[in-house]
Amino acid sequence: MLPLIDGKVVDITGPGRTDRFGVTCTDLGASIIAPNGKLVSVFGDTFSGRRVGQGDWRSPVVLIGMGDANHxxxxxxxxxxxxxxxxxxxxxxxxxxxxxxxxxGISTVIPSDLLRVGGSLYLHAIVNHGFGDVIWTEIWRSDDSGVSWTHLGEQAKFPADLHDGFAQCWSWDFDPDDGWVYVVATGFQRDKGIILMRVRPDQIGQRSQYSSWGFTDGRWQWGQQATPITPPDEHWGELTLRRTAPGKWVLGGFLASSYALGYRVVSSPVANMYTTPVQTPIVGSSGSQVAQLYGGYLLPGSRFGVTGGVGVVVSQWRTDTGWPYRAMQFKAKLKDTSKTPRTPDPVNL
Structure with missing residues (x-):
């Protein structure tokens, strides 16, 4: 077990860690527990050399092993x-x-997030034509715990301008209590808020079956044009949405408007994000905050209200030198606000 302290645990990629797999420089690292019990992590632009652009270039790649928020x-x-x-x-x-x-015409394919439903894993990926210029996004499935992947077909390709460009970068999780897969999404350019969609598991590969959460006629409801669920002054990058227990969800990731990691612990994906403050834990010990950070994917086994109880995967890229360019494991504390009494939402009483 890892000690209950806030701060960096270890580099999970880089020289001496993953270079034996040709993964010397990489980023992102969204992770999930596979049906076989292994931790599956997906990474973005990956290079075998000692800095960005050096050596064999691949994306996305997957590494499989063990570990969680506590290990x-x-x-x-x-x-x-x-x-x-x-x-x-x-x-x-x-x-x-x-x-x-x-x-x-494809410069690179960047992974958004992994999803597990039953015995299958799903990967949402962003197809790019130059940095920040998304062509489309798409979904792949693995039925062998992350080893091999199959494209779900033309109906599993989503146009870049879907929901006015708010549906490019995803995170998602399955709620076995109501049988829906919930999807949060934002633009790839880090200049937008977050929208919410949902789909039944057997229709993940059918874009027409995704329903969006929108505010219309004075109330929030499904099946409407997507409305951002986050306050208008918040702009987001990489996202993480995880159901950690019945009635407990974490939504967060890279809060670009604050250049920090930010999270909300809520009772439901449709909870009122306006009345739930975003928490921005310091990533790193006092005086050693991480420069040029992003990512912030929640790890399985995270606990709330405990020093060091939450595990996150954080990326760092020193863009002027091309190194460090790595994924790191951190521990932090988040308050459990999923059941904290809040001011009622006057719109949805």
């Missing part, structure tokens, strides 16, 4: 065709303007 993460093998080397999960060539976009 150090250690990866044991790679997803994909070669357990000893983290291959790109599916074939495409990283194209760029220098080639005239003649190699398929």
């Amino acid at each position: 150090e993460i250690v990866y044991e093998y790679a997803g994909g065709s070669d357990p000893a080397y983290a291959r790109q999960l599916w074939d495409y060539i990283h194209d760029d303007a220098a080639s005239g976009w003649r190699r398929g």
